[in-house]
Amino acid sequence: MPISLDANMMRAIIMDHYQNPQHKKTPKSGYLSIHSKSENCIDDINVYLKVNKGIVVDALWDGIACTISTASTDILCELVIKKKEADAKKIIREYFKMIKEEKFDEDLLGEAIAFINTAKQAARIKCATIGAHALEDLLDHKHEKK
Amino acid sequence: MFDVKKIRKDFPMLKQTMQHHPLAFFDNASTTFKPQCVIDAINLYYTKETSNSHRGDYDLCYHVDQEIDATRQLVAKFIHADPTEIVFTSGASMSINLVAFGYAAKYLKKNDEILLTEAEHASNVLPWYKVAQMTGAKVKFIPLNKEGRLTLENVKKVTNKKTKIIAIAQVTNVLGYLVPIKEITKFAHHHGIIVVCDGAQSVPHRYTDVKDLDVDFLSFSGHKMCGPTGIGVLYGKFALLDKTDPLMTGGGMNSRFDMCGAVEYLAPPMKFEAGTLNIAGIYGLKAAVTYLMKLGMKNIEKYESTLRQYLLTQLKKMPDIIIYNEHAESGIITINKTKVFAQDEATYLNSQGIAARSGQHCAKILNKFLNTPATIRLSLYFYNTKEECDRLIKALKKGDYLDAYFA
Numbered sequence: 001m002p003i004s005l006d007a008n009m010m011r012a013i014i015m016d017h018y019q020n021p022q023h024k025k026t027p028k029s030g031y032l033s034i035h036s037k038s039e040n041c042i043d044d045i046n047v048y049l050k051v052n053k054g055i056v057v058d059a060l061w062d063g064i065a066c067t068i069s070t071a072s073t074d075i076l077c078e079l080v081i082k083k084k085e086a087d088a089k090k091i092i093r094e095y096f097k098m099i100k101e102e103k104f105d106e107d108l109l110g111e112a113i114a115f116i117n118t119a120k121q122a123a124r125i126k127c128a129t130i131g132a133h134a135l136e137d138l139l140d141h142k143h144e145k146k
Numbered sequence: 147m148f149d150v151k152k153i154r155k156d157f158p159m160l161k162q163t164m165q166h167h168p169l170a171f172f173d174n175a176s177t178t179f180k181p182q183c184v185i186d187a188i189n190l191y192y193t194k195e196t197s198n199s200h201r202g203d204y205d206l207c208y209h210v211d212q213e214i215d216a217t218r219q220l221v222a223k224f225i226h227a228d229p230t231e232i233v234f235t236s237g238a239s240m241s242i243n244l245v246a247f248g249y250a251a252k253y254l255k256k257n258d259e260i261l262l263t264e265a266e267h268a269s270n271v272l273p274w275y276k277v278a279q280m281t282g283a284k285v286k287f288i289p290l291n292k293e294g295r296l297t298l299e300n301v302k303k304v305t306n307k308k309t310k311i312i313a314i315a316q317v318t319n320v321l322g323y324l325v326p327i328k329e330i331t332k333f334a335h336h337h338g339i340i341v342v343c344d345g346a347q348s349v350p351h352r353y354t355d356v357k358d359l360d361v362d363f364l365s366f367s368g369h370k371m372c373g374p375t376g377i378g379v380l381y382g383k384f385a386l387l388d389k390t391d392p393l394m395t396g397g398g399m400n401s402r403f404d405m406c407g408a409v410e411y412l413a414p415p416m417k418f419e420a421g422t423l424n425i426a427g428i429y430g431l432k433a434a435v436t437y438l439m440k441l442g443m444k445n446i447e448k449y450e451s452t453l454r455q456y457l458l459t460q461l462k463k464m465p466d467i468i469i470y471n472e473h474a475e476s477g478i479i480t481i482n483k484t485k486v487f488a489q490d491e492a493t494y495l496n497s498q499g500i501a502a503r504s505g506q507h508c509a510k511i512l513n514k515f516l517n518t519p520a521t522i523r524l525s526l527y528f529y530n531t532k533e534e535c536d537r538l539i540k541a542l543k544k545g546d547y548l549d550a551y552f553a
Contacts, residue, residue: 007552014548042489042505042520064519066487067548117551121493 010114017071017111023078024070026062034142036134038126043069047077047134056080056088056139061131068115068124073131075111085139092136099129148449153441154529156181167499170534175319175347175478175525176503177369180434184372187433191426198422200398210425217432218415224435225364226355227381233415234423237378238346239269240393241365242313244380244418245342246273248390249363250311256282259308263288263296264512265318270344274313283310294321294471294515298329305337312341316348316359320512320523321471322478324348331360340386346370351450351477351527353443362386368427373434377427380418387414396420446528450477453526457535467542470516477526483542488520490547495522497550498541500534 005013031048038044045063049056059077076095080088095112097104101119118128154160159179162169171179197206199214215229222229235241250260260274264287271285278285289300296314312334316327331341343361345354350371356364363386368377382390392399392411399420403409411417438446454477461467461481470480483491492504503523506513513519524538 011546011548011552014551066489068490068493068551121496121550123496124493127489 005113010116013075013111013114014067014071017074018067021061021070021074023060023074024062025060027058027060031058031060032138032141034134034138036130038069038130042066043127043130045069045073045130045134047073047131047138049080049135049138051085054085056083056085059135061134065130066127068118068127069130072112072115072128073134075114076131076135079108079110079112080135080139089136089139092132092139095132096129099125099132148441148445148528150449150529150531154531156183156437157529158182158185160529164499164501165497170500170530170537172500172502172524172526172530172534172538174527174530175322175370175523177375178350178372178527179529180372180374180430181437183437184374184430184433187429188374188426191429195429199425213432214423214425214428217428217435220432220435220439221379224354224439225349225381226357228384230413230415231381231384231387233380233382233387233418234428235365235378235380235418236376236424237367237369238344238365239367239378241363241378241380242269242342242344243273244393245313245363245365245382245390246277248393248418249340249386250274250277250283251280252391253389254281254283254310257308258283258310259306260285261288261301261304261309261312261314262286263290263314263318264515265290265294265296265321265323266313266315267319267344267346269346270313270315274311284308288312288314290515293323293473295323296325296330298326298333301330301333305333305339309337309339312339313344314341315344315346317351317476317478319347319478320480320516320521322347322474322476322480322525323471324475327361328359331362335360347476347478350438351443352447356381368431368434371434372437374424374427374430377424377431379431382414384414387418390414390418392418392420394418394420398422441528449528450526451475453477453530453532453535454479456532457524457526457538460535460539461542464539464542470521479524479526480521481524482518482521483547486547488518488522491542492522494544494547494550495538495541498537500538500541502538 027048031050033048035046043065048060050058059080061073079091091108094104094108099118115128157179197210199210218229218232221232274285288304334341340362342363345364345366349366364381369375399417401410401412466484468482488504492502495502505520
């Protein structure tokens with residue numbers, strides 16, 4: 001593994017965000033929202049984003065999701081909060097590069113590095129990216145208002 | 147004597163590996179592997195016998211027509227029907243759609259009732275929703291008993307004078323219980339109700355006699371019984387097929403038509419087979435049915451039942467395994483591991499070379515009944531072994547499913 005984290009640490013990160021997701025909440029109002037559903041498994045989530053003057057103020061999500069989609073969505077929400085929209089987009093782009101096993105900027109991804117092995121279980125790429133796609137669409141303003 | 151070691155040699159897929167382990171396939175309810183004889187039959191059509199049916203005056207064509215007839219006769223023999231009652235379709239979904247739109251949509255009236263169950267596959271729910279929309283008929287659900295079974299008693303509870311069609315699977319694809327179809331059919335016919343039976347999960351695994359079951363229609367797919375994808379069968383009693391409209395019209399299904407719009411269709415089953423048939427699929431289906439008949443459907447049923455018991459006995463010893471259908475008669479065992487999301491466990495099994503399906507298995511309205519968003523479905527076929535079951539148990543015992551991620 002090229003990265004500074006070992007397998008046990010990655011495992012701990014994923015389990016922590018699965019068992020205690022910090023950003024799994026349904027907001028009342030003032031958020032952009034997007035619904036994302038996998039065609040071939042049961043992941044079915046909503047992702048919410050609050051942007052103020054070009055800064056991501058908050059990111060939340062809710063719904064039904066497996067360990068991988070829960071943890072990855074939760075971690076990515078954490079990563080984009082308090083970032084400028086452009087920087088948040090950059091983080092998501094780097095995350096996609098990592099998932100595709102391309103060169104990526106490790107410094108931007110924090111705990112999301114726990115998903116570096118996803119390509120080995122190719123059937124799970126969708127789980128590891130369902131939240132990322134939703135955040136990307138929200139940052140590109142392809143969403144419904146809530 | 148059922149020699150599984152010898153049988154396994156017939157299947158090239160069983161020599162494959164997955165994630166550097168020998169492949170153990172426990173997803174036979176979704177599709178099945180093909181013996182070499184089926185692959186050879188498909189190849190034979192493409193390499194030596196290619197031509198269209200019903201068309202030419204040359205030897206190749208004549209031969210293809212003979213093969214299609216022979217396949218129809220063989221399939222008829224396989225389920226104890228008459229060859230004129232065997233329609234080639236693309237699979238069970240198309241077969242059910244043909245009954246729904248060709249028969250039900252034509253005859254159902256406003257407020258007529260169609261009975262289904264919550265355990266049905268999407269392919270046996272959605273066509274009926276659409277027919278209801280088109281005709282003003284209503285879809286009602288027969289309640290399942292506590293265990294998830296469909297009983298004659300519960301069929302009686304929801305049947306009334308408006309009931310016109312009962313559409314149910316003989317074996318459902320998540321719970322795998324064997325429905326008392328013969329009893330239901332007898333009751334239904336007494337009340338003038340048509341029984342549309344989905345045999346996708348039963349015909350590949352057990353001896354089928356449509357005369358004995360007395361079902362009005364029976365659908366099944368080739369690929370779930372060692373045959374190719376894209377070929378399936380609709381059985382229908384001839385008198386009913388005769389009343390059914392074709393879903394598709396075109397070449398090969400009419401006897402004459404003129405410029406005023408007058409058309410005369412061929413008799414069933416040809417009336418339903420517009421366009422060029424999946425001829426390679428028919429070649430493959432013939433080889434598959436021949437193969438299954440040689441093994442003997444009753445032998446297959448017995449072997450799967452023994453293997454199911456073997457696997458079940460071991461699963462029952464594991465305190466963290468929830469079994470949803472302990473008493474089902476088919477080779478389908480639906481489970482969960484406590485505190486592990488079904489898909490996560492299935493991913494771990496994948497990392498061990500074991501193919502199992504997680505999710506809702508196309509029976510999305512069942513979740514309310516099972517009280518879980520997803521399950522792991524293990525479905526056996528006659529080429530699975532006790533050794534594969536042992537590997538599965540060993541993998542399920544492994545504590546940490548996230549290992550798949552960090553191997």
